[in-house]
Amino acid sequence: MVVGDAKQILLPDRKRSRSSAGRLSGIRYIHTHLRPEPLSEEDLADLALLRFDCVAAIEVGHEGLPEGVHVALLAPGNRPEDPWDVWKPLSPVDAAAIDFSALIRDLEKELARTTPLSADTETGAENRGAILVGVALGGVTEAEQSLEELESLADSCGVSVLDTILQRRPSLHPQFVVGKGKLKDLVIQALQTGAEMIIFDHDLTPNQMRCVTDFTEIKVLDRTQLILDIFAQRAKTRDGKIQVELAQLRYRLPRLLHRNTGLSRLAGGIGGTGPGETKLEIDRRRVRDRIHRLEKQVERLRKGRRTRRARRNQSGLPLVCLVGYTNAGKSTLLNALTQSDVHTENRLFATLDPATRRLRLDESREALITDTVGFIRDLPPDLIAAFLATLEELRDAVLLVHVIDGSSDRCEKQLAVVEDLLGSLELGEIPTLRVFNKADKAAPEMLSNLCRRYHGIPVSALDWSTLPTFLDRLGTLLVTGKSNSPLKKTSVEEATPIQEPF
Ligand SMILES: Nc1nc2c(ncn2[C@@H]2O[C@H](COP(=O)(O)OP(=O)(O)OP(=O)(O)O)[C@@H](O)[C@H]2O)c(=O)[nH]1
Ligand SMILES: [Mg+2]
Known part of the structure; x- marks a missing residue:
């Protein structure tokens, strides 16, 4: 039982453990109204927003005795216009005779039943x-x-x-x-x-x-x-x-907050400072310490990668990197070209860690081909910063293959997002070959227009017969260093030199 005063009630920190659908907060909110009046809009809004078990207002009569009792509970079922059941006023005696515990238990059951997506009852998994x-x-x-x-x-x-x-x-x-x-x-x-x-x-x-x-x-x-x-x-x-945790903590740090645990909103004041603030400071310090440690690890990781990259460059094989919007088919294309089994999936960000494979161009020539993490509009800057170690890989590329989902109606926007991002990562100077993937799914006319406009070539990573043209083009570009994009500078000299050009 928590008792408030005329201005506010401070509630202990409410855990989210009961916040799964169907469960109410376990709190009944009872207050007095000094005049005979029903529950206010604010009372009803709090019932819903704070998931109270019920809200009740007891009118106070002339002698200070309780009079009409107004009760409201949340209504089960989807009734956006009228989400609560407001009862007719009760006498205090009638109100006291009601078994609220049983009533609320039944209501929770009903809420859980009418919100079927709250849990997958068959698998028990949370949905x-x-x-x-x-x-x-x-x-x-x-x-x-x-x-x-x-x-x-x-x-x-x-x-x-x-x-x-x-x-x-x-x-x-x-x-x-x-x-x-x-x-x-x-x-x-x-x-x-x-x-x-x-x-x-x-x-x-x-x-x-x-x-x-x-x-x-x-x-x-x-x-x-x-x-x-x-x-x-x-x-x-x-x-x-490590990289993801760093990005998460950097994003979270300025947003760390303590929930305003008071019902002070009802009185328009600010509640729950004091001990909460101190804890917040401790939390912030912990997060800062952790960020600091992770930054050091990322730096070590970056050095390690540099060494590995230097060793790889000694192999003398030119590096080709697949870049593109997430879900464009980069990993599928890598698999098709190199008979590998990198994970692919019809989901965004299936690939996080780069995978490098040998690619046979013809009888006598090979290259290395790397699959990278996909891009997306407004890629969080904290994430880019954290993934720089991974993205640095791209700097060694002699050629970027920009894989575009040619079947998407957002294709051109996605293309622009990727090329802008490459520009901001200072990779815009590396010769780029644009390939419009998923040709099997795209409308042929639209695809040929796109290819013409953006000097790209159509492929389908799922259809082997479309790949030889692409491989030919790739082979030629690796020799001449001329990308098919007239929008860019295209000389190989500007990219990382190939140690043993063929
Ligand atoms: N129809 C069709 N589907 C394709 C083609 N290429 C890839 N896909 C499908 O597109 C989905 C995404 O493919 P991925 O290779 O995982 O895409 P990705 O670019 O690596 O995506 P991220 O790793 O998330 O950036 C998968 O379901 C693939 O089967 C294609 O040429 N045609
Ligand atoms: Mg992938």
């Missing part, structure tokens, strides 16, 4: 559901495509998308991203559909993250965190894990 939220600041089509990509990202992270919502606004709300009213509706919708989290298709500032997290019990992620989560799930090697 995390999310609502995706985008804001169209400019063109709607662009925002829609971006949301589609966010959906693939969520899917790659093992999250089921329960709904996607696009809001038009002139700018992001400085505290609540979509505005307070819309955020409230979203949280209620999440609660009713069993969504465990809300994922924004934008990067939230530390301030937005704090405001939104204080506002609701539901987990909130932004696009960068989602990408970082995917990387964290995918990282298998020690190098990969």
Whole structure:
């Protein structure tokens, strides 16, 4: 039992352990109303946002005695317009006779039943559901495509998308991203559909993250965190894990916060400082220490890679690197060209760690070919910084093969994103061969237009017959150093010299 005063109630830190769909917070929120009046909009919003077991207001009569009792509980089922059951006022005697424990137990069961995605009952595995939220600041089509990509990202992270919502606004709300009213509706919708989290298709500032997290019990992620989560799930090697952890901590540090544990919001004040702040300082110091240690490890890793690269360069074989947007088919192409079995998957960021293979160009010539991590729009800068050790590999390339998903309707945008990123990594000067992959899936006319416009060649990594043309072109380029892109400087001398040119 926690007792508040006229201004606020401070609650102990609430763990998220009960936040799976169907579970309520375990807290019944009871307060007095000095005048005869029903539950306010604020009371009902708190019921939903803080997942209270129930909210009750007891009217106080002239003599200071309890009079009408107003009770509301969350309603099971998806009723976005009317998410709560507000009871008719009860007398204190009637209210006291109700077995609330049994009632709330039944309600939780009902909530769990009507939110079927909360858990996969057959496998027992947790099935995390999310609502995706985008804001169209400019063109709607662009925002829609971006949301589609966010959906693939969520899917790659093992999250089921329960709904996607696009809001038009002139700018992001400085505290609540979509505005307070819309955020409230979203949280209620999440609660009713069993969504465990809300994922924004934008990067939230530390301030937005704090405001939104204080506002609701539901987990909130932004696009960068989602990408970082995917990387964290995918990282298998020690190098990969170190780099991802570093990127995650760098992103998290300014966003570390302590939940505002008070119900101070009700009184508009600020609660729960003091011990919380001290703990926050300790947390921050720990994170900074860890970042420092990881940075040293990354530096060592970078040196190690340099040595290995130097040794590889001594092999005298020219290095070709496959680059491109995530899911374009780089690993599939590497496998087809070298009869390897690098992991490929119809998911974003299937590859994190570069894999290098020997590639036979013809009877007498060989090259080394490296598959790299995929790119994406707005690749988090912390991630680029952390993966520089891996990306440095690209500097040794004599030729980059830019693999583009020629069947995607976002193909040209993806192409531009990759080439911009290569430019910012100072790799734009390396001769580049553009290949439009997935020719088998693409509309032939569109594909030939693309190839003409961007001086590329069509291939299908799944169809061997399309590859000899590509290999021929590759072989010629390795000799002449002329890329097919007139947009770039194309002399081999500018790239890392081949030790033993053939
Ligand atoms: N239809 C078709 N599918 C392809 C082709 N090439 C690759 N794919 C499919 O596209 C998906 C992604 O392929 P990957 O090779 O994993 O793509 P990637 O570029 O390595 O992706 P990341 O490692 O995530 O950056 C897989 O499901 C492949 O089977 C192709 O030529 N045609
Ligand atoms: Mg790959």
